[in-house]
Amino acid sequence: MKRYFIILALAILPAIAVAQQHPWQQGGNTPQPWRPGQQVPGFNMPQPQQFSPEAYKKHLEQYITEHAGLTQQEGQKFFPMLHEMMAKQREVQGKRHANLRKGNEAKSEVDFEKLLNQNAELSIEESRIELMYYKKFHRVLSWEKIYKVNGALYMFNMEALRRFTPQRPAGQWPGQQRQNKK
Numbered sequence: 001m002k003r004y005f006i007i008l009a010l011a012i013l014p015a016i017a018v019a020q021q022h023p024w025q026q027g028g029n030t031p032q033p034w035r036p037g038q039q040v041p042g043f044n045m046p047q048p049q050q051f052s053p054e055a056y057k058k059h060l061e062q063y064i065t066e067h068a069g070l071t072q073q074e075g076q077k078f079f080p081m082l083h084e085m086m087a088k089q090r091e092v093q094g095k096r097h098a099n100l101r102k103g104n105e106a107k108s109e110v111d112f113e114k115l116l117n118q119n120a121e122l123s124i125e126e127s128r129i130e131l132m133y134y135k136k137f138h139r140v141l142s143w144e145k146i147y148k149v150n151g152a153l154y155m156f157n158m159e160a161l162r163r164f165t166p167q168r169p170a171g172q173w174p175g176q177q178r179q180n181k182k
Contacts, residue, residue: 067152
């Protein structure tokens with residue numbers, strides 16, 4: 001009998017927890033539906049921001065100029081080439097993503113082998129584009145500055161990724177379930 005009482009009590013606890021008032025319900029106010037751009041009282045969450053390619057380019061150029069030590073004249077000649085390289089690489093990356101989506105339709109080992117070979121070729125093409133543009137960059141910048149630009153570009157992308165990735169415990173990857181320690 002005690003066991004059934006405990007099971008009944010455990011079944012009722014979630015309902016009690018759900019019935020607790022939220023911060024915006026205190027004082028008898030009924031919750032209003034949330035709309036994008038609207039702050040919810042009691043919560044300090046940052047507002048979602050709309051991605052702007054122009055703002056991204058501006059921040060990228062500022063970051064690279066600062067971290068690679070580019071002069072204004074170097075930047076004026078260099079950044080159009082960098083954006084051109086990035087556009088070509090995005091085009092190849094788009095082909096790779098389309099290739100990945102085709103994997104859902106693949107049925108045989110031959111299909112998967114073909115997709116993997118195409119993906120490897122596209123990866124090599126992306127690297128060839130990068131090498132070709134390094135030689136173009138050298139017309140404007142020293143090899144040292146090109147190396148610093150490459151590092152700054154990597155760090156900029158890592159920081160941008162951190163900004164748009166939700167916080168999670170250390171060592172936990174997206175989609176990974178938390179392991180209960182016994």
